[in-house]
Amino acid sequence: MGTQRDIETRADCERLVRAFYGQALEDPIIGFIFTDVAKLDLEAHVPQITDFWETVLLDAKSYGRSAFNPHAALHGKVTLRDGHFERWLQLWFGTVDDLFAGEKANQAKVHALRVAQAFMLRLKGFPSPADPAPSPPGLVVTQHDPSR
Ligand code: HEM
Numbered sequence: 001m002g003t004q005r006d007i008e009t010r011a012d013c014e015r016l017v018r019a020f021y022g023q024a025l026e027d028p029i030i031g032f033i034f035t036d037v038a039k040l041d042l043e044a045h046v047p048q049i050t051d052f053w054e055t056v057l058l059d060a061k062s063y064g065r066s067a068f069n070p071h072a073a074l075h076g077k078v079t080l081r082d083g084h085f086e087r088w089l090q091l092w093f094g095t096v097d098d099l100f101a102g103e104k105a106n107q108a109k110v111h112a113l114r115v116a117q118a119f120m121l122r123l124k125g126f127p128s129p130a131d132p133a134p135s136p137p138g139l140v141v142t143q144h145d146p147s148r
C-alpha cells in the first residue's frame, strides 16, 4: 500500500499478466472459461497478452491485432455475460493494485474498463449458446391472446 512502484518495463507487464492469470484460471466464476472452454495454453498466451499491455501502457506497438475477435469466437462457445466481465475486471483491478501504483497502473485499470465495456456491448450482436433455438422448419409458431 503506497510503497509499490509503477509499471515501467515489459517485464512488469508480464509479471502483472502472470499474476492475473494465476488468479483467473482458478476463479470459481470465470476460471472454467479459460481452462475448460478455451483450453488456454498459458505459455503461448502470456507473450500475446504482454504485447497488448506493453502497447497500451508503454507505447511499444508490439500488439497489432483486433483483441475483440477471439472473444467473439469464445462467445460462440460459452455466453460471455456481463457478470463474467465484472469478475474479470475485479480480478484485474485487484492484481494491478497488489503489484503496482502510479499513472500507468491507473491506465491499466482505466483501459481494461473501456475495453471490457466495449466488448460487452459488441458481443450482444454476436451469436452465443444463449440464443433461442431456431424453430424446426415447417413449424409455425402462433401467439394466442389469453384475454380472448
Ligand atoms: C495511449 C493510448 C492508447 C493506446 C496505446 C491504446 C491501445 C489499444 C489497443 C492495442 C487496443 C486493442 C486493439 C483492438 O482491439 O482494436 C485497444 C482497444 C480499445 N481501446 Fe485503446 N488505447 C489507447 C487509448 C484509448 C482511449 C483514450 C480510449 C477511449 C477513450 C480507448 C478505448 C479502447 C476501446 C473501447 C478498445 C476496445 C475496442 C473494441 O471493441 O475492440 N483506448 N486500445
Ligand code: HEM
Pocket: 030, 033, 034, 038, 040, 045, 048, 049, 052, 065, 066, 067, 070, 071, 074, 080, 084, 085, 088, 111, 112, 113, 115, 116, 119
Ligand atoms: C469475461 C472476460 C474475458 C474472458 C473470459 C477472456 C478470455 C480470453 C481467452 C480465452 C482468450 C484466448 C482466446 C484465444 O486465443 O483463442 C483471450 C484473449 C485475449 N484477451 Fe480476453 N477475456 C476476457 C476479457 C478481456 C478483456 C476485458 C481484455 C482487455 C482488457 C482482454 C484482452 C485479451 C487479449 C489482448 C487477448 C489476446 C488476443 C490475441 O490473441 O490477440 N480480455 N481472452
